[in-house]
Amino acid sequence: MAELLSDELWHLLEPPLPKSEPSPKSGRFWVSKRHKFTGFVFLRKTGIPWQALSKELNCGHDSTCWRRFALWNKLDVWPKLHGLL
Numbered sequence: 790m791a792e793l794l795s796d797e798l799w800h801l802l803e804p805p806l807p808k809s810e811p812s813p814k815s816g817r818f819w820v821s822k823r824h825k826f827t828g829f830v831f832l833r834k835t836g837i838p839w840q841a842l843s844k845e846l847n848c849g850h851d852s853t854c855w856r857r858f859a860l861w862n863k864l865d866v867w868p869k870l871h872g873l874l
Contacts, residue, residue: 828854839854
């Protein structure tokens with residue numbers, strides 16, 4: 790999936806994204822912002838539903854990825870990213 794999000798593009802898009810760190814209370818596998826964002830790109834590019842997001846893509850569980858997408862939507866992250874592009 791690296792071809793969906795080059796290092797150059799990621800370095801441009803990463804700064805306005807909210808900080809996220811693994812929770813010390815959670816025993817779940819933590820997925821980086823970059824992997825989640827790449828999952829969003831994959832979903833939009835392929836048109837698959839959230840539930841079809843494969844664990845092999847390393848983007849996190851479908852509902853976790855969706856919650857992050859919804860949070861970034863609530864925080865108006867997408868207009869900032871569109872402005873950068």
